[in-house]
Amino acid sequence: SIRAIAAALGRPASTISREVTRNGTVDERGRRHYRPWAAQTRAEARTARPKPSKLDLNPVLRARVQDLLQERWSPEQISRRLKRDFPDRPEWHVAHETI
Structure with a gap:
């Protein structure tokens, strides 16, 4: 559960829930799944700079x-x-x- 993961990581459940909602996927049955590698790729794509530093x-x-x-x-x-x-x-x- 979200609360069990949050407790294990020492983070608030709201933080874990927000991450899963933002970077998770939903299957054909409406169940939410979290794939860390895919989530990291999506997060990096959102933070890409429009120009080089x-x-x-x-x-x-x-x-x-x-x-x-x-x-x-x-x-x-x-x-x-x-x-x-x-x-x-x-x-x-x-x-x-x-x-």
Whole structure:
């Protein structure tokens, strides 16, 4: 049951129910089924970006961000540093969520 799955995962039953409703399938008898691989594919299709990210388009920027991450900088620190170091280059202004 939804409640048993929720208890086993330590999540609210409403969360599990919402996931099954959103990403499950219904068979010819009206029974709901959940196939994790199919659900993951559907979820990824919904989150696809309509355009490539700045880091995908600019290999120099991506390398700079990777170097700072390897130096243990946080995404927030990197984002602020890029805006400070390149105020006149908005293509180098990257949100911490992107990083």
